[in-house]
Amino acid sequence: MPLFSGRRKPRLAPALDDVELGRTVKSLLEVPRAGMIGMTDLHVARVTDLLKLTGTDWDRRTFRLSVLAETTAGSRVPSAWAAREPDNPDALLLHAWSRLAQGLRSGGMGDANSVVRSCYRAAELNPEDPAPWVIVLGVARLERYERGSVLAVWREALARDRWNREAHLQLLGYLSPEEGGSRVQVLDFVDSVRARTPADAPAAAVELTAAVRQHQGVAAGGGVEALMARDFWKHPPVVHALDRATATWPEPGFLRHAAARADLNLLAYALGAAERRSEAAPVFAALEGTVTGWPWHEGGKDPVEVFSNEQSRAVR
Structure with missing residues (x-):
């Protein structure tokens, strides 16, 4: 029987395999029915319940907040909730992160200081939560704060959640040459993370993320460099990173963090780019x-189309 017989049809899933988050996101995207009132209140109630149930699972809380912020950016939900409950850290953080999401889409923020102030207030109200510092890190990245300040914020996030995935990826972006950093800074950061991060930690994908970003940058540049993009995956450090991930990540239960399936998407893509598609079959199976x-x-x-094509090529 073919490996993928009966497989689920590929679909974009911002919530990944988080069922409760998926239900909430679906409800937030519902079009109000004729005569229906209080839709914003209903959305706020659903988000409130979800975040309350998440408790102090900081990895999942950060992930859920990020997805909710992307979903509600531009809607009335975050601002209405924050206006109604100005001392509710969840409301403050959703509002701040949704504004950051809007800023990332437009390429800048109109009032970054107010977003940062909201995060600091949320940090006062819930001192153990890394999310306020993760959001400030995102603002610092977008606004290009000086490096010392950015590193100080990053340390605050990690003091509360040592392997916070989002914080690591934000700093990786800040250090990249595309955003004013350099390739040397990225390599130094990747080496540091690799040396101290457990193989199954939420931040374990930093090295592979950096590799894929670099590969895509080379491929998009055109010219001779683009023609040689496939040779990128033959460099020993990149080969070793891909080998380590391929040997462990698809194993059931190995990756347990909230965004594990995002990292498996990254691995499946990298194996295709490296023309190691036969090794991607168990990765696609795990992704469902x-x-x-x-x-x-x-x-x-x-x-979805690119994913489907790669999945089909992986099992030929």
């Missing part, structure tokens, strides 16, 4: 059709 926008949407392509 769960697709993330990045890294599949490079060049404006439909991520």
Whole structure:
């Protein structure tokens, strides 16, 4: 029987395999029915319940907040909730992160200081939560704060959640040459993370994320460099990173963090880019059709279509 017979149809799933989050996201995207009132109140109640149930699982809380912020950016939900409950840290953080999401889409923030103030207030109200510092780190990245300040914020996030995935990826982006850093800074950071991070930690994908970003940058540049992009995956450090991930990540229960399937998408993409598609079959099996926008949407392509094509090639 073919490995993928009966497999689920690939679909974009911002909530990944988080069922409760998926239900909440679906409800937030519902179009109000005729005569229906209080939709914003209903949305706020659902988000409130979800975040309350998440408790102090900081990894999942950070993930859920990030997805909720992306979903509600531009809607009335975050601002209405924050206005109604100005001393509720969840309300403050959703509002702040949704504004950061809008800023990332537009390429800048109109009032970054107010977002940072909201995060500091949320940090006062819930001192153990890393999320306020993760959001400030995102603002610092977008606004290009000086490096010393950014590193101080990053340390605050890690003091509360040592392997926080989002904090690591934010700093990786800040250090990248595309955002004003350099390739040397990225390599130094990746080496440091690799040396101290457990193989199954939420931040374990930093090295592979850096590799995929670099590969996509080379491929998008055009010219001779683009023609040689496939040779990128033959460099020993990149080969070793891909080998380590391929040997462990698809194993059931190895990756347990909230965004594990996002990292498995990254691995499946990298194996295809490296022309090691036969090794990607167990990765696609573990994903069960769960697709993330990045890294599949490079060049404006439909991520689900690219994912589906790679999945088919993996089992030939």
